[in-house]
Amino acid sequence: MLHLKDIKKSFGNHHIFSIENLQLSKGIYWLKGINGAGKSTLLKIISGQLPFSGDVVINNKISIRKNPVAYRLLVNHSEAEPLFPSFLSGNELIAFVQKIKRGNAMQAEEIKEILQIGNYLENATGSYSSGMLKKLSLLLAFSGQPEWILLDEPLTTLDAASQKNLCELIMKEKQKGISFIITSHQDIEPTEIIFDNTFLLADKQIWEVKTTA
Secondary structure (H helix, E strand, O other): OEEEEEEEEEEOOEEEEEEEEEEEOOOEEEEEOOOOOOHHHHHHHHOOOOOOEEEEEEOOOEEOOOOHHHHHHOEEEEOOOOOOOOOOEHHHHHHHHHHHHOOOHHHHHHHHHHHOOOOHHHOEHHHOOHHHHHHHHHHHHOOOOOOEEEEEOOOOOOOHHHHHHHHHHHHHHHHOOOEEEEEOOOOOOOOOOOOOEEEEEEOOEEEEOOOOO
């Protein structure tokens, strides 16, 4: 379970949002909201990349405040527009992330094949297209043994075949017990990803989206 408690985030005097209490059981969640609502900010908070007021706790025991190292091993993140040091190759970044996230080469090779990355990872990331940068970011997000993977606009810049393969990978990883929070401006068909619930970030708060059968 992922528990957000008394979350408050501001940039200077600009209040972004407050989340008093949100508990997410294992599953796949769609986070919606207009541009500027704070979706990317919220994912960065949950992944431990931004300072904030409050706490995030996994499984009622691993707190981002009290257990930051153990927490970060359980939460991976792929940004909407990933940037990497331009002089490093994809393979170097994968080796680094696999080491700190306790992954392995076999895992990386499997995801490379699924995302159809090819041999480009030998090159410096400064030469990558936006689609290749996204694939590398997604590969890194699936590295290690995370319990939660946060995907910010994962389908943008991907070709149709890679989008389909990614959706299949998400559903496959869910069967292993991995949970997801996904933002996407693109419609995702229920046949591609089955969401357990949808939330809307609006008016500086988060709301559960009620759906009808």
